[in-house]
Amino acid sequence: MIIIYLLIILVTVCILHFFFNHNEAARILKKIPGPKDVFLVGNAGDINVDPVALFKLRNKYAKEFNGIYRIWIYPLGIVNIYNPEDIEIVTSTNKHSDKSIIYKFLKPWLNDGLLVSKGTKWHERRKILTPTFHFNILRQFCTIMEENSSRLVNKLDTVLGQPVDVTPIISEYTLSTICETAMGTQLNRETTECGKSYKEAIYAVGDVLVNRFTNLRYYSDTYFNLSSLGRKQKKHLKTVHYFTKKVIEERKKLVTETNITETEDESVYMFKKKRRTAMLDLLIAAQKDGLIDQAGVQEEVDTFMFEGHDTTAVGLIFFLMILANRKDIQDKIVAELKEIFGDSQKNITIEDLSKMRYLECCIKESLRLYPPVHFISRNISETVKLSNYTVPAGTICHIHIYDLHRQENLFENPLEFIPERFLPEKCIGRHPYAYIPFSAGPRNCIGQRFAIYEMKSSVAAILRNYKLMPVTRPEDIEFVSDIVLRSNGPVYVQFEKRVDSV
Numbered sequence: 001m002i003i004i005y006l007l008i009i010l011v012t013v014c015i016l017h018f019f020f021n022h023n024e025a026a027r028i029l030k031k032i033p034g035p036k037d038v039f040l041v042g043n044a045g046d047i048n049v050d051p052v053a054l055f056k057l058r059n060k061y062a063k064e065f066n067g068i069y070r071i072w073i074y075p076l077g078i079v080n081i082y083n084p085e086d087i088e089i090v091t092s093t094n095k096h097s098d099k100s101i102i103y104k105f106l107k108p109w110l111n112d113g114l115l116v117s118k119g120t121k122w123h124e125r126r127k128i129l130t131p132t133f134h135f136n137i138l139r140q141f142c143t144i145m146e147e148n149s150s151r152l153v154n155k156l157d158t159v160l161g162q163p164v165d166v167t168p169i170i171s172e173y174t175l176s177t178i179c180e181t182a183m184g185t186q187l188n189r190e191t192t193e194c195g196k197s198y199k200e201a202i203y204a205v206g207d208v209l210v211n212r213f214t215n216l217r218y219y220s221d222t223y224f225n226l227s228s229l230g231r232k233q234k235k236h237l238k239t240v241h242y243f244t245k246k247v248i249e250e251r252k253k254l255v256t257e258t259n260i261t262e263t264e265d266e267s268v269y270m271f272k273k274k275r276r277t278a279m280l281d282l283l284i285a286a287q288k289d290g291l292i293d294q295a296g297v298q299e300e301v302d303t304f305m306f307e308g309h310d311t312t313a314v315g316l317i318f319f320l321m322i323l324a325n326r327k328d329i330q331d332k333i334v335a336e337l338k339e340i341f342g343d344s345q346k347n348i349t350i351e352d353l354s355k356m357r358y359l360e361c362c363i364k365e366s367l368r369l370y371p372p373v374h375f376i377s378r379n380i381s382e383t384v385k386l387s388n389y390t391v392p393a394g395t396i397c398h399i400h401i402y403d404l405h406r407q408e409n410l411f412e413n414p415l416e417f418i419p420e421r422f423l424p425e426k427c428i429g430r431h432p433y434a435y436i437p438f439s440a441g442p443r444n445c446i447g448q449r450f451a452i453y454e455m456k457s458s459v460a461a462i463l464r465n466y467k468l469m470p471v472t473r474p475e476d477i478e479f480v481s482d483i484v485l486r487s488n489g490p491v492y493v494q495f496e497k498r499v500d501s502v
């Protein structure tokens, strides 16, 4: 009897395998080269590894294949691309602009905010939020960035002459900058404490998300929500949302107390000083007009709070580590700063930031080697040809920005830090989709100019005051798979007072 049962189970599993892995879509997709898939579950076992091993695995595949490979994880077909031609096809139009199924894992956190939403909702929100990053508003933001950069410099003054893990210092800087600019809320003693818990909770949520991504069983919401991993996420999201709710409340209170209205344009008041803000006020005004509800305000604040601080922090952390290891590059940046500021200690304006052309090349090169958003993912909405292979509708398409940026055929000596490759004359002839740290096409990063200004403002302030000495070397860095590019360990830099301060 047992043998008959076993036979029935075996036959059923074989039928399932045939049904799931040899259907038309699977047969088409499997023509694309990829790692060997196993009976029933395809490559699910390969990716079910720890986050460090996962990052290494993806590097191995990127070297093994040629700009495209597929993995097959029943019932999901995934095409991975890291060549500019295919990336252009997928990202340049609205056709494949919807995010893939893995973004649903972000929903309990970011709900249907700009990063995750699609269709008309995404279109309308993008239209409401785009003016936030208008040049005139960025000009006002630059003043706030400058003040924050000065506070960052003061903070570094307390840790001179010793190895310092820059991660907490820099993420505190980017969090307070996004709060004071886009949210118009200066962190007080209470919100600073909530902000610290917020940052810790974000790391924990990132951990949960990667765990969920690599374990097929967690793809089911019901299973995940009942699991200890689901409960862990719920606990940390409570902390995350507590902080963002507090920030909204503070701003709403101030808007009501000071009677700030939209008609005052950029010249709204913050903390009794003449200061400008944009995004959150715009959302509050839209809520008053019935264009968005409270949940809508919350999801956008959650989205911008995360996207606006963690990505830029990651960009800065790796950039400072590189600078500490490259005295020659620091010297060139300092020479450029001397040309702009002479011997004066004057404040940095947006015009000064625009003159920092060499520093901009260095930032671009740093974002090439260390792209904070190392991969993004789309849903292929209709059958498309990628690298001459047919990719059926419904396939998930992972775009590996990290691997794209390290392609030898696109960047000579790809692992070397060479800022000059971003001089205008050196960019001529480069494929426009060869370098996409901020993604590309209609769903590109809305905050990219903000991020570059913030990186320039802080690095200029740091280098005007300090020399950076190497502690962590680029070769010490072990990456870990996460929603943003993270080092598995601390990133140490040593700061020394610059005698010839600029």
Ligand code: HEM
Pocket (backbone or CB within 6 Å): 114, 115, 116, 126, 182, 303, 304, 307, 308, 309, 311, 312, 315, 371, 372, 373, 376, 377, 436, 437, 438, 439, 442, 443, 444, 445, 446, 447, 448, 450, 451
């Ligand atoms: C160095 C810093 C940054 C990097 C490398 C970066 C990169 C990116 C990338 C690659 C995307 C596309 C994501 C995807 O398709 O899944 C994106 C989207 C987005 N970013 Fe950034 N970002 C940075 C800073 C910022 C800042 C400062 C803000 C806000 C102030 C911001 C807000 C957003 C938003 C809201 C989206 C979603 C846009 C949409 O789908 O319409 N980012 N970013």
